[in-house]
Structures are given as structure tokens and as C-alpha cells.
Amino acid sequence: MRVTLGVILGVLLFFPGIVLLQWISNSLGLYDELSVTDGCLVMIVILLAVFLMRANSSEAEGDTSLRGSSSSRDARARRPKGRTER
Numbered sequence: 001m002r003v004t005l006g007v008i009l010g011v012l013l014f015f016p017g018i019v020l021l022q023w024i025s026n027s028l029g030l031y032d033e034l035s036v037t038d039g040c041l042v043m044i045v046i047l048l049a050v051f052l053m054r055a056n057s058s059e060a061e062g063d064t065s066l067r068g069s070s071s072s073r074d075a076r077a078r079r080p081k082g083r084t085e086r
Helices: 002-028 036-061
Strands: none
Touching: 002 036
């Protein structure tokens, strides 16, 4: 399900997204001719910036939902130290 939604989102970002970026760039006079490759790179930079800002804000709030399960270093030991049974 996530893969399907990812593909749909990617297609929606690519086809109307790149055309929209080209139109905005031409109307504001920011860039002479924005090619499809340039538009894809702009979209990648925007999405990475959003991802980084989201990750930083969740770490500041103490939210661990992006990290998944805790690592083994954070987990409690299963038996007391110095005590081994055979």
C-alpha cells in the first residue's frame, strides 16, 4: 500500500509539479528556462529540506516515532551483571 501511494505521489509531484515550477519560474523571471532535469532537482531539494526539518523538530520534542524501535543499547539487560548461569 505504501509503495503504491509513493508511486502515485511521485507521479503527481513529477507531471503537474514540474510544469507548475516551470510556470512559476517563468512568470517571476527567476530562471531563464527551467528544464525537466532542473525541476526534478528542485523537487528533490525541497522534499529533502522538508524531511530534515521534520526530523529535527521531532527530535527536539522527544518524539521517537521516526526512529522505530529502540536500539539494543537502550534496552535493559535481561540478567543481572556478573551473574551467569550454565
